[in-house]
Amino acid sequence: MKRRVFSIVLAGVICVLPLFCNPYWTDVCVSVGLFALLSLSLNVMLGQAGIFNMGHAAFFAVGAYAAAILNTVCQWPIFLTMIPAGIAAGVFALAVARPIIHLRGDYLLVVTIGIVEIVRIALINDVFGLTGGANGIFNISRPSLFGVKIYKGWQFYYLVWGVTAVSMLLFYGLWRSRFGRALNCIKEDDIAAEGCGINVVGYKLAAFSLGAFWAGMAGAIYASKMVTIAPESFNFSESVLLFAAVILSGGSQLGVLCSVFLFFGLPEVLREFSDARMLIFGLAMMAMMIWRPQGLLPPLPRRYRVAAAAGDGKK
Amino acid sequence: MTLLTVKDLTKIFGGLIAVNDVSFDVAKDSVVGLIGPNGAGKTTVFNCITGNYRPEQGVIEFKGADITGMAPNRIVKMGVARTFQSIRLFPRMSALENVLAGRHCRLKSGFLACMLHTPAQRREEKAAIERCMDELEFVGLSHLYADMGGALAYGQQRLLEIARALASDPELLILDEPAGGMNDQETAGLVELISRIRERGVTILLIEHDMRLVMKVCQKLIALEHGALIAQGDAETVRNNPDVITAYLGVDDEKW
Ligand SMILES: Nc1ncnc2c1ncn2[C@@H]1O[C@H](COP(=O)(O)OP(=O)(O)OP(=O)(O)O)[C@@H](O)[C@H]1O
Ligand SMILES: [Mg+2]
Numbered sequence: 398m399k400r401r402v403f404s405i406v407l408a409g410v411i412c413v414l415p416l417f418c419n420p421y422w423t424d425v426c427v428s429v430g431l432f433a434l435l436s437l438s439l440n441v442m443l444g445q446a447g448i449f450n451m452g453h454a455a456f457f458a459v460g461a462y463a464a465a466i467l468n469t470v471c472q473w474p475i476f477l478t479m480i481p482a483g484i485a486a487g488v489f490a491l492a493v494a495r496p497i498i499h500l501r502g503d504y505l506l507v508v509t510i511g512i513v514e515i516v517r518i519a520l521i522n523d524v525f526g527l528t529g530g531a532n533g534i535f536n537i538s539r540p541s542l543f544g545v546k547i548y549k550g551w552q553f554y555y556l557v558w559g560v561t562a563v564s565m566l567l568f569y570g571l572w573r574s575r576f577g578r579a580l581n582c583i584k585e586d587d588i589a590a591e592g593c594g595i596n597v598v599g600y601k602l603a604a605f606s607l608g609a610f611w612a613g614m615a616g617a618i619y620a621s622k623m624v625t626i627a628p629e630s631f632n633f634s635e636s637v638l639l640f641a642a643v644i645l646s647g648g649s650q651l652g653v654l655c656s657v658f659l660f661f662g663l664p665e666v667l668r669e670f671s672d673a674r675m676l677i678f679g680l681a682m683m684a685m686m687i688w689r690p691q692g693l694l695p696p697l698p699r700r701y702r703v704a705a706a707a708g709d710g711k712k
Numbered sequence: 713m714t715l716l717t718v719k720d721l722t723k724i725f726g727g728l729i730a731v732n733d734v735s736f737d738v739a740k741d742s743v744v745g746l747i748g749p750n751g752a753g754k755t756t757v758f759n760c761i762t763g764n765y766r767p768e769q770g771v772i773e774f775k776g777a778d779i780t781g782m783a784p785n786r787i788v789k790m791g792v793a794r795t796f797q798s799i800r801l802f803p804r805m806s807a808l809e810n811v812l813a814g815r816h817c818r819l820k821s822g823f824l825a826c827m828l829h830t831p832a833q834r835r836e837e838k839a840a841i842e843r844c845m846d847e848l849e850f851v852g853l854s855h856l857y858a859d860m861g862g863a864l865a866y867g868q869q870r871l872l873e874i875a876r877a878l879a880s881d882p883e884l885l886i887l888d889e890p891a892g893g894m895n896d897q898e899t900a901g902l903v904e905l906i907s908r909i910r911e912r913g914v915t916i917l918l919i920e921h922d923m924r925l926v927m928k929v930c931q932k933l934i935a936l937e938h939g940a941l942i943a944q945g946d947a948e949t950v951r952n953n954p955d956v957i958t959a960y961l962g963v964d965d966e967k968w
Contacts, residue, residue: 574829575819575826575837575840585802590802590813592796594817594880595817596783597822674953701806701841
């Protein structure tokens, strides 16, 4: 109940925020929105299925580059590139995850770190002659929706947060279904999950590719917002921050939003304290680990409508 | 009619032969007990049948199909459900969700249907919830449907595992020490539950140390010692088999 009130207030604040922001802060909020989208997609695999992926920026990068290339080389409008960008990231994720998905958490984590680095280095070295090397890709066009060109901060703000809101609804649907339950079972005990008929590898791969697909779409939006993308925008530290944000969130979408504000919004607010901000940030993280090890807001149990007649049953 | 056939099964861990050339059949509509002292290899036989271990040698056939080395989830889908000796529930999911996990393999809603909650998905979900509540009712836990699996009492957790297994519509139910950790009253309830499961047309293969329970429910017994089969046949004969008695003597003669 408290959570519902909190979500409504938060949604309201997000809706009206640009009215009170100067262009700088609007821009910050757009970035926070993109990180929210990324963290929510990471939450599907990490928070729901317990797949330790510390390389989410790799899929973000694949999506951004796919969109940028389709846009600059093939002249596709950005909105049309979103789905192909997602598919590119998803297929890439599927290909790299297939041989490693059975690895235990910590091993998988190390391998996914490797994936981000490989992607970054591949982009710098201009492997396909399409990525523009260290300089990246320029002159990506802005998206336009129903003939309206989106280029102002507030326009991007509503685009990003709109996509985020729709994604949250879809992820919520997934969470409330056999798919979401299967992921939770795998996270709790994968041997028991397999033993009661859940295709563990299949679901892990599905969660992994789905999360990557969404990261790829976020990449397309990012590319069109920045106009220029370069390999250095998709580095390891981003992946670590996303990972930490999802772990700290506790796994609910509301929790993810909160921790995204903490991880990506708060450092901007604290910018005035420049040197001290990392210290404050670090202390906050430590405090969390001590007093709220289960994360900010773990998901509430799903509710089921059960026939009242079930009553007491036999003892 | 034979439902399950195990032929020349051998499983080796490093240098240890945990199961040595074991063969037996399970007839449809029977209750078969697998007995033997600790470390005899009983659980290992189960894990080979359910696909958790790949045997070094031997063939396992279920309804005439070779299931040796098949992935555990596919074996469940074929109609073999199990419980674990060391209870493996999903501790932070509700009792109902634990049973729904067992039902999972019979549900068809694809990933898009799940995301969008299509009418077909909703219908299927509703039917699944009803069915799983029935399974909870069947084992006598329906009043605890919203409790977390890990919060239930030990005996109730065993029953919940059985409900979860039943939700997958098994033809063969494999129970690994279902009475382990249960008190006398709970064990009596289990005997009654096993016969009700039998009446549903589910064949049962179980491991159990409690010989009173075994003699009450099993028609046929298979006895293992040090991985080898030492006797099999109808319950009374195996129980009085001299090899079986020596295997058990000094281990736990209280229960005889
Ligand atoms: N995964 C494994 N790796 C190595 N050795 C194993 C493994 N599983 C079982 N063993 C060994 O195989 C032998 C048979 O074990 P198993 O668990 O099948 O016995 P059991 O008959 O079920 O015994 P209990 O009545 O104690 O459950 C034991 O010596 C055990 O230590
Ligand atoms: Mg055992």
